[in-house]
Amino acid sequence: MSEFTHLDAKGNAVMVDVSQKQQTKRQAIATGRIKMNPECYSAAKAGSTPKGDVLGAARIAGIMAVKQTGLLIPLCHTLQIEQASIDFEFSDEERCVIANCSVKSVGVTGVEMEALTGVSIALLTVYDMCKAIDKGMEIGEIYLVKKTGGKNGPYRNEKGEMYVGRP
Numbered sequence: 001m002s003e004f005t006h007l008d009a010k011g012n013a014v015m016v017d018v019s020q021k022q023q024t025k026r027q028a029i030a031t032g033r034i035k036m037n038p039e040c041y042s043a044a045k046a047g048s049t050p051k052g053d054v055l056g057a058a059r060i061a062g063i064m065a066v067k068q069t070g071l072l073i074p075l076c077h078t079l080q081i082e083q084a085s086i087d088f089e090f091s092d093e094e095r096c097v098i099a100n101c102s103v104k105s106v107g108v109t110g111v112e113m114e115a116l117t118g119v120s121i122a123l124l125t126v127y128d129m130c131k132a133i134d135k136g137m138e139i140g141e142i143y144l145v146k147k148t149g150g151k152n153g154p155y156r157n158e159k160g161e162m163y164v165g166r167p
Helices: 038-047 053-074 110-130 160-164
Strands: 024-037 083-091 096-107 140-149
Touching: 024 110, 024 160, 038 083, 038 096, 038 110, 053 083, 053 096, 053 110, 083 110, 110 140
Parallel strands: none
Antiparallel strands: 024 096, 024 140, 083 096
């Protein structure tokens, strides 16, 4: 894995040739969180923010982002997405909203970037919907929880036990 697959022999950026790869079922799950001040957290949890349904807007934005990942990440392949979902949970202890994105596809390349993009855009949308209350929100701890499919087989992040939501 020390060889960079997105560079040619001259060191130029290239899109990886996946035309000879076999199709497999693929899934990736990513997670992230946004921490808020007490007032913002209470309003988001109660659904009483000035902009309305924070999580509904963030869910749609995240799913839309999953479908556009190939246009956003320069050397990322455009994929046929079979399933995408964004789920949210509230952590009273950490005063944060946790976003979890699950993406499935049948294809020749993985959906890790799609899951990470979905989580990132969902959290950015939460920020946008809540910034009137708290401009100091912090987005972080975005990572791939697990992936399945492909020649390298399954992967599970060591932080996987921190994942809250669907396995």
